[in-house]
Amino acid sequence: MHIKSVDVIPLRIPFEDGSDRSPGLMPTKWTELDMALVRVETSDGIVGWGDGFAYACRRSTVTAIEDLVIPQVVGKDIDDLITFNRELQQRLHLHGRYGITMFAISAIDIALWDIAAKEKGVSLAELLGGRQRETLPAYASLMRYGDPNLVHKYAAKAVSEGYKTVKLHEITVENIEAGRDAVGDDIQLTTDVNCNWSLQQAHEIMPHMKRLGMFWVEEPTFPPDDEKTLSELQEKYGVAIASGENACTHVEFARTIPKIEFCQPSVTKVGGVSEFMAICFQAAQAGKTLMPHAPYFGPGFWATAQIMAAQPACGLFEHLYIEPEAYLDASIPLPKNGIVTVPDKPGIGFEPATEVLKKYRV
Numbered sequence: 511m512h513i514k515s516v517d518v519i520p521l522r523i524p525f526e527d528g529s530d531r532s533p534g535l536m537p538t539k540w541t542e543l544d545m546a547l548v549r550v551e552t553s554d555g556i557v558g559w560g561d562g563f564a565y566a567c568r569r570s571t572v573t574a575i576e577d578l579v580i581p582q583v584v585g586k587d588i589d590d591l592i593t594f595n596r597e598l599q600q601r602l603h604l605h606g607r608y609g610i611t612m613f614a615i616s617a618i619d620i621a622l623w624d625i626a627a628k629e630k631g632v633s634l635a636e637l638l639g640g641r642q643r644e645t646l647p648a649y650a651s652l653m654r655y656g657d658p659n660l661v662h663k664y665a666a667k668a669v670s671e672g673y674k675t676v677k678l679h680e681i682t683v684e685n686i687e688a689g690r691d692a693v694g695d696d697i698q699l700t701t702d703v704n705c706n707w708s709l710q711q712a713h714e715i716m717p718h719m720k721r722l723g724m725f726w727v728e729e730p731t732f733p734p735d736d737e738k739t740l741s742e743l744q745e746k747y748g749v750a751i752a753s754g755e756n757a758c759t760h761v762e763f764a765r766t767i768p769k770i771e772f773c774q775p776s777v778t779k780v781g782g783v784s785e786f787m788a789i790c791f792q793a794a795q796a797g798k799t800l801m802p803h804a805p806y807f808g809p810g811f812w813a814t815a816q817i818m819a820a821q822p823a824c825g826l827f828e829h830l831y832i833e834p835e836a837y838l839d840a841s842i843p844l845p846k847n848g849i850v851t852v853p854d855k856p857g858i859g860f861e862p863a864t865e866v867l868k869k870y871r872v
């Protein structure tokens with residue numbers, strides 16, 4: 511493919527989550543979905559879409575795409591996407607191998623894979639080796655409400671909608687207990703701590719996680735790349751640990767996969783489809799199931815569904831349990847009865863509505 515142009519479209523879409531009084535998960539109160547959307551067009555007129563992780567860092571990701579990535583892509587002939595991704599990482603490695611630089615590389619990589627599949631007239635899953643399944647089991651990824659009544663309310667609501675797995679973002683035993691109370695014993699319950707516990711707190715709280723039958727505990731302590739501590743907590747308390755949403759490239763996952771039960775690559779962070787696929791191979795070889803991080807609604811959502819549909823062993827699809835004011839593509843396959851139906855259109859299947867892009871562009 512010959513790349514004619516790359517455009518970056520910064521977006522901000524407000525959402526509702528029912529957590530007025532909650533502390534939220536972000537450095538500031540989280541009420542809007544920030545996106546760094548890229549539109550790539552080839553000289554043959556094929557358009558591909560991608561996005562780089564942009565929550566609370568939209569301007570940084572957009573700038574990295576504009577300043578670092580676009581000059582390396584426009585006007586180029588790209589045939590081998592995995593080799594191109596590697597070369598891009600090598601050219602940009604002075605800017606760091608993790609964080610914003612990789613978010614920017616992820617955006618372009620997703621768009622290039624979208625184009626590659628569209629060129630062949632097949633879905634991305636088909637291009638990646640074939641659709642192994644039509645549907646994916648999803649879980650409801652609740653916000654951090656910080657209030658046992660709200661935790662109870664939304665956990666029960668998710669179960670009533672058909673979810674078989676519910677993820678909390680609660681960090682106190684009281685709030686996590688409220689979640690278990692709401693969902694009952696037959697639903698898989700997890701909590702995402704987002705690195706909030708000190709090691710001492712982790713040792714105090716993990717026995718309760720065992721007692722409450724947690725399916726996994728996510729990123730219990732800081733730093734999340736301290737695999738040794740994660741592995742020790744998992745061993746000592748017999749509760750599965752999940753981590754990886756803050757890891758980038760297969761190099762980091764090669765260290766993490768053997769240490770914990772569930773790794774969580776994020777396609778908009780990890781280096782795009784190219785890196786995600788390498789991690790899929792590593793996980794398969796280790797006999798581990800990936801639980802992808804996918805709390806977004808742009809191309810990353812669609813690309814994650816396609817990658818998961820192409821895997822022989824598939825984990826759970828993360829659905830962020832909020833209501834955005836608008837979806838970029840109204841045909842987004844949101845979970846129904848806890849199940850995502852994977853689109854079978856060419857590419858990742860994503861086609862944003864022009865009027866939505868116009869309205870929410872910042």
Ligand SMILES: [Mg+2]
Nearest residue numbers: 702728755803
């Ligand atoms: Mg998480």
